[in-house]
Amino acid sequence: MDVKYKINRLEATNSIRPLVDRHWEELRTAKARGELVGWASGPSFIFPYAMGMKCHFMAGYASYCGGIGAADELLKAAESIGELADTCSYHRLHTGMVEAILKNIPITEQAKLPMPDLMICGRYCTEQAHYSEAFYRKLGIRILPLELPFVFREKDRPRIKKFVLRQVKEIVIPTLEDVCGKPFDYARLSEILSVLKQTAAIRNKCWEFLATRPATWTLWDYAVSMAPVIYMMGDPKGIPYYENLLKELEYRHKNGIPAMAPAGEKYRIYWDGWIPWAFLGKFMRKFTPSGAVCLCGRYPWEMFADPESIDPEKPIESAVDWLYGNHGIATHLAPKGAIGKIGELIEEYSIDGMVMFSSKSCRMWNLSNLDVIDALEKKYGIPGVVIEADMIDPEMVSDSQINTRLDALFENIDGRRK
Amino acid sequence: MKKVLAKIDEITADPYRYVAHLKERTGKKIIGCFPMHVPEELVHAAGMLPVVIWRGNELVTWGHSHVPPYNCGVTRTFIDDAVKGKLQFMDGMVFHVRQCLQAGEFPLIIERNVKPAYMEILYLPPIYEGEAIKSFLLDDLILFKESLGNFSGKKITDDDIIKSIGIYNENRSLLGRIYEIRREKPEIIKAKDVMKIVWSSMLMPKEDNNELLKELISKMEKQEVKPEPDRLRIILVGGLCQTINFDILDIMEELGLIIPDDDLYVGSRYFANKITDFEKNPIKAIANRYLKKTPLCPTKSVWDIHWADEAIKKMKLNKAKGIINVIVKFCPPHTTYYPDFKSVLAENNIPELAIEVEHEIISFESLKTRLQTFTEIVGGV
Numbered sequence: 001m002d003v004k005y006k007i008n009r010l011e012a013t014n015s016i017r018p019l020v021d022r023h024w025e026e027l028r029t030a031k032a033r034g035e036l037v038g039w040a041s042g043p044s045f046i047f048p049y050a051m052g053m054k055c056h057f058m059a060g061y062a063s064y065c066g067g068i069g070a071a072d073e074l075l076k077a078a079e080s081i082g083e084l085a086d087t088c089s090y091h092r093l094h095t096g097m098v099e100a101i102l103k104n105i106p107i108t109e110q111a112k113l114p115m116p117d118l119m120i121c122g123r124y125c126t127e128q129a130h131y132s133e134a135f136y137r138k139l140g141i142r143i144l145p146l147e148l149p150f151v152f153r154e155k156d157r158p159r160i161k162k163f164v165l166r167q168v169k170e171i172v173i174p175t176l177e178d179v180c181g182k183p184f185d186y187a188r189l190s191e192i193l194s195v196l197k198q199t200a201a202i203r204n205k206c207w208e209f210l211a212t213r214p215a216t217w218t219l220w221d222y223a224v225s226m227a228p229v230i231y232m233m234g235d236p237k238g239i240p241y242y243e244n245l246l247k248e249l250e251y252r253h254k255n256g257i258p259a260m261a262p263a264g265e266k267y268r269i270y271w272d273g274w275i276p277w278a279f280l281g282k283f284m285r286k287f288t289p290s291g292a293v294c295l296c297g298r299y300p301w302e303m304f305a306d307p308e309s310i311d312p313e314k315p316i317e318s319a320v321d322w323l324y325g326n327h328g329i330a331t332h333l334a335p336k337g338a339i340g341k342i343g344e345l346i347e348e349y350s351i352d353g354m355v356m357f358s359s360k361s362c363r364m365w366n367l368s369n370l371d372v373i374d375a376l377e378k379k380y381g382i383p384g385v386v387i388e389a390d391m392i393d394p395e396m397v398s399d400s401q402i403n404t405r406l407d408a409l410f411e412n413i414d415g416r417r418k
Numbered sequence: 419m420k421k422v423l424a425k426i427d428e429i430t431a432d433p434y435r436y437v438a439h440l441k442e443r444t445g446k447k448i449i450g451c452f453p454m455h456v457p458e459e460l461v462h463a464a465g466m467l468p469v470v471i472w473r474g475n476e477l478v479t480w481g482h483s484h485v486p487p488y489n490c491g492v493t494r495t496f497i498d499d500a501v502k503g504k505l506q507f508m509d510g511m512v513f514h515v516r517q518c519l520q521a522g523e524f525p526l527i528i529e530r531n532v533k534p535a536y537m538e539i540l541y542l543p544p545i546y547e548g549e550a551i552k553s554f555l556l557d558d559l560i561l562f563k564e565s566l567g568n569f570s571g572k573k574i575t576d577d578d579i580i581k582s583i584g585i586y587n588e589n590r591s592l593l594g595r596i597y598e599i600r601r602e603k604p605e606i607i608k609a610k611d612v613m614k615i616v617w618s619s620m621l622m623p624k625e626d627n628n629e630l631l632k633e634l635i636s637k638m639e640k641q642e643v644k645p646e647p648d649r650l651r652i653i654l655v656g657g658l659c660q661t662i663n664f665d666i667l668d669i670m671e672e673l674g675l676i677i678p679d680d681d682l683y684v685g686s687r688y689f690a691n692k693i694t695d696f697e698k699n700p701i702k703a704i705a706n707r708y709l710k711k712t713p714l715c716p717t718k719s720v721w722d723i724h725w726a727d728e729a730i731k732k733m734k735l736n737k738a739k740g741i742i743n744v745i746v747k748f749c750p751p752h753t754t755y756y757p758d759f760k761s762v763l764a765e766n767n768i769p770e771l772a773i774e775v776e777h778e779i780i781s782f783e784s785l786k787t788r789l790q791t792f793t794e795i796v797g798g799v
């Protein structure tokens with residue numbers, strides 16, 4: 001008889017929405033309080049946070065727009081100024097929002113952000129620089145540039161780390177001091193890191209419940225819980241959020257309540273690439289009826305996976321170590337390093353199959369997806385498929401393609417189980 | 419002139435055969451440099467032959483197993499060529515992994531499938547202010563030099579680099595001279611031939627190319643042309659990393675447009691900026707050339723100069739009346755720039771047309787119609 005799978009929804013994640021809304025509300029009202037506003041791309045916002053700037057995070061804004069259903073209207077506004085559909089949809093969301101504000105095109109009120117005083121350009125992905133440059137050209141907004149190369153070979157790590165540290169000291173800090181008109185606040189940076197360390201440590205305990213068999217919660221639950229370790233970092237409210245989440249997970253585990261009713265998942269899936277912010281519900285509906293749960297992915301695992309390496313006493317070094325320390329994540333962004341990282345996740349979370357979510361408007365990772373699958377399939381004997389879609393743009397998401405690929409994946413897993 | 423152009427035609431019509439033969443003929447190692455910013459002089463100084471990797475000449479087939487269709491032409495065809503074994507004559511390949519996201523994915527695909535004897539990566543930084551960037555760039559170049567030396571077995575001296583820079587600078591001057599002549603009498607040569615001339619420089623040993631260009635220049639200088647004042651002068655901008663379909667250039671000319679100059683990669687961008695002050699510290703001089711902000715390359719993240727302003731300057735210098743933006747489809751550095759480029763041209767009432775070029779054959783009919791309309795607009799200005 002066919003099993004009717006259903007997700008057991010968590011209670012704890014209900015409290016994330018008010019926290020997230022408050023973050024964006026504070027940003028929207030920052031100027032009225034005389035606060036400076038920054039728009040940040042890449043993992044660079046921790047520095048302006050230390051200076052008390054209200055800051056948005058490029059990808060975080062995309063997730064927020066996806067959540068409030070504003071993505072579509074912003075993409076349309078972007079199209080009206082000649083943005084080409086092949087351009088990163090995160091980029092287009094922002095140019096669309098600015099265009100809508102300037103031309104009074106009606107859009108969802110919460111999607112409107114105050115114009116920034118500074119573009120904090122962490123050039124992690126090269127597009128993140130193009131994004132800042134576009135706003136310099138459009139609005140003349142000053143740019144704080146920070147080149148953050150991915151590490152392609154272990155031997156390059158020390159010199160890249162030195163280079164980034166030097167940029168932070170010679171460019172980032174002096175620019176922020178100039179823009180904010182006060183000395184850099186090292187003490188506040190330490191505080192932020194200390195809160196982040198505590199939050200991430202509890203979050204890591206929560207991750208253990210993704211590794212249980214059956215899984216106690218899902219990647220999508222974690223995706224909606226990411227804000228406290230990303231753009232809300234340093235906000236002490238993140239700690240009780242994760243404590244509460246952990247409590248619920250422990251309770252579930254003790255009482256045999258799995259993430260997937262009635263008795264746990266059939267397929268444990270690795271999810272590569274961005275979270276499909278505008279389509280979370282859609283993807284859940286695609287996985288659940290087959291008994292599949294997504295449990296981990298290299299993108300959501302980027303966010304301070306190793307709280308041990310955060311040392312609030314050495315705030316600048318810690319901020320750089322996140323990317324370039326011994327456990328720094330800038331290695332697994334380059335495809336070769338990704339194979340090692342994904343392999344670790346496959347083992348730790350007992351993964352049955354891989355879904356590579358290839359965003360059509362983002363070239364990060366999509367070129368080598370098939371090679372990454374091939375390498376991992378050879379090593380771990382598990383299959384993988386690529387889903388071609390987009391994290392935001394509905395024009396790029398085809399239901400039939402997704403269904404076919406997922407069916408093929410599940411059949412393939414079944415075939416290997418026989 | 420015809421004879422030289424025929425030779426260039428032969429080389430560019432089958433670059434695979436030409437480069438493979440070159441290897442046999444010279445006995446030198448061939449190093450494929452993925453466009454656009456690999457400093458070829460260092461490869462040359464190591465006694466090897468740098469060639470700029472090109473957009474392939476076939477439809478992508480095997481490459482589909484490695485690269486999704488929503489990536490630019492040179493990316494997809496390069497991988498396709500590589501996995502089909504069409505680039506086996508390359509002893510080495512070099513990638514500048516911070517140019518764009520695509521370029522960063524090559525090392526893994528190449529290494530897993532068709533690893534050449536030598537593979538190197540460069541992290542050339544964007545042109546941001548400050549000493550950190552400069553010293554990181556310099557280190558990158560020094561490490562590159564060392565790695566080339568290790569592979570070639572030749573200790574590369576400053577004198578070697580100085581000599582190579584001299585040869586490369588001469589090539590830049592000669593290509594520059596061809597462009598000057600073309601600016602004076604644009605009727606003298608077809609746009610596709612100009613593109614092939616630059617492409618030949620990317621493929622040939624620079625010494626050989628220099629000789630060929632000298633011959634061509636002497637012929638061009640002497641050649642008289644009948645001015646065709648009715649043809650409308652326009653400038654082409656963009657075309658990052660790759661040649662564009664020659665038929666597109668022919669269509670433009672058939673419609674009565676004439677191209678006295680360009681800002682294309684397989685065009686004036688390739689040979690812009692000679693390396694200067696290189697006698698004392700040649701590596702630093704190579705770094706200084708990379709750090710030049712113009713011609714503006716959107717992959718280098720320059721924001722205080724507007725690409726459209728630069729294009730307008732070029733247009734005026736050439737007494738041209740319009741600009742065609744040649745956007746390689748799926749090229750983020752260019753697509754992200756496009757709306758702002760277009761808006762500056764609109765503010766200045768300059769006729770502009772954007773054409774997205776793909777590796778696969780595009781519909782020439784609709785392109786022709788758009789070009790026709792553009793020609794009418796330019797004609798009316």
Ligand code: SF4
Nearest residue numbers: 088090125127362364
């Ligand atoms: S191109 Fe991709 S990695 Fe870069 S900003 Fe856009 S979504 Fe992020």
Ligand code: SF4
Nearest residue numbers: 490518658659749750
């Ligand atoms: S054409 Fe554009 S996207 Fe393609 S390799 Fe060059 S810079 Fe990158």
